[in-house]
Amino acid sequence: MLSINGHFYVAGGQADQTHGNNVATLQVYDSAADNWTTAAPLPAAGGAAFGGVINGKLYVASGQDPSNTVQVSTVVVYDPAANTWSNLAPIPTPRGGGGSGVLNGILYTIGA
Numbered sequence: 001m002l003s004i005n006g007h008f009y010v011a012g013g014q015a016d017q018t019h020g021n022n023v024a025t026l027q028v029y030d031s032a033a034d035n036w037t038t039a040a041p042l043p044a045a046g047g048a049a050f051g052g053v054i055n056g057k058l059y060v061a062s063g064q065d066p067s068n069t070v071q072v073s074t075v076v077v078y079d080p081a082a083n084t085w086s087n088l089a090p091i092p093t094p095r096g097g098g099g100s101g102v103l104n105g106i107l108y109t110i111g112a
Contacts, residue, residue: 002053006031011060014047020068022047040083050100052107064096071096
């Protein structure tokens, strides 16, 4: 879960732990209004991705494909002001699960 201007974002994930079934849903929690809404879905379903906020935009990198069986190299960025996603250059080494963080405007991924 990542925060931008008092809103918390949950991007994608695994709908069914038994069969994978990753989703493309983007859910947004507004802490001031104490409610959840759904924003523009990710370009593709996925889970176990890495994320971070840079300059008010949400970055989602790598993770698992929709079936939760293959690590992908995709990187996408969400602009909350426009409610749109854009594709970026792929991550050099696909990863799924682990941790991530932003330092000096750079998204770092750590893990599997």
